[in-house]
Amino acid sequence: xxxxxxxxxxxxxxxxxxxxxxxxxxxxxxxxxxxxxxxxxxxxxxxxxxxxxxxxxxxxxxxxxxxxxxxxxxxxxxxxxxxxxxxxxxxxxxxxxxxxxxxxxxxxxxxxxxxxxxxxxxxxxxxxxxxxxxxxxxxxxxxxxxxxxxxxxxxxxxxxxxxxxxxxxxxx
Amino acid sequence: xxxxxxxxxxxxxxxxxxxxxxxxxxxxxxxxxxxxxxxxxxxxxxxxxxxxxxxxxxxxxxxxxxxxxxxxxxxxxxxxxxxxxxxxxxxxxxxxxxxx
Numbered sequence: 001x002x003x004x005x006x007x008x009x010x011x012x013x014x015x016x017x018x019x020x021x022x023x024x025x026x027x028x029x030x031x032x033x034x035x036x037x038x039x040x041x042x043x044x045x046x047x048x049x050x051x052x053x054x055x056x057x058x059x060x061x062x063x064x065x066x067x068x069x070x071x072x073x074x075x076x077x078x079x080x081x082x083x084x085x086x087x088x089x090x091x092x093x094x095x096x097x098x099x100x101x102x103x104x105x106x107x108x109x110x111x112x113x114x115x116x117x118x119x120x121x122x123x124x125x126x127x128x129x130x131x132x133x134x135x136x137x138x139x140x141x142x143x144x145x146x147x148x149x150x151x152x153x154x155x156x157x158x159x160x161x162x163x164x165x166x167x168x169x170x171x172x
Numbered sequence: 173x174x175x176x177x178x179x180x181x182x183x184x185x186x187x188x189x190x191x192x193x194x195x196x197x198x199x200x201x202x203x204x205x206x207x208x209x210x211x212x213x214x215x216x217x218x219x220x221x222x223x224x225x226x227x228x229x230x231x232x233x234x235x236x237x238x239x240x241x242x243x244x245x246x247x248x249x250x251x252x253x254x255x256x257x258x259x260x261x262x263x264x265x266x267x268x269x270x271x272x
Contacts, residue, residue: 004174008174015182016186019186022189022193023192023196028199028201031202032205035205035208042212045182045219046219049219049223051219051222051223053231054215054235061242066245069246070205070249072249073201073204073252073253076256077252077253077256077262092196095192095195095196099188099192099195100188103188107185110177111180111181115177117225118224118225118226130231130235134235145239149242152243156246156247156250159251159253159254160250160253
């Protein structure tokens, strides 16, 4: 077993254990913090797969953006003063069966298929290549991603803001 | 060298854990985190294919998946906050006004 293999198994262990904690933890804050380790583990696997740009983007967007947003959501929606952060689960057995079926199907497909692969190559200029693809071959998708982000921003502000009209009417 | 299959099996297991979370938890924010887990599992599959086939298009797909995930995070948390403001709960089984 080489060092490369050892690093892969280490990151795989980090991902699976912390993902399980996200699902199983009783306290929502523990879930949010173990999501952090999951994202870092996935970033480590990306580095192992020679996708350095995607690994950095993973850390910036997921850890720096989405996770902070989720923790804000936790803080805004839980009654912190009343310590009601605990959450429960239900329908455990049926959902384990369903996810076992789906996961088993995926594993069967992945292992039975004869993938025609080469060894993972070290692309020396990943960022250059991705940048060139983004402004040439995938340019319309790139613009569409910008529009989606703008629409989502406006929509979320519209959904989450307080409706002032109704409260004023109630006060009168 | 780790073969492609191991990466794919890792992402399948990761995805299944996300499915269990979406189906069992009651708290909308944890369901939301589990959706992020599933999106990450798919990203892992795309990156491993991209690396083993020597084609960087897969990494561009991952880039777009991340853009959509960021948009989804913003809209989803806005919905959760609006829900909490109106019903004072974010447990999904207590939000059943469409049920009759």
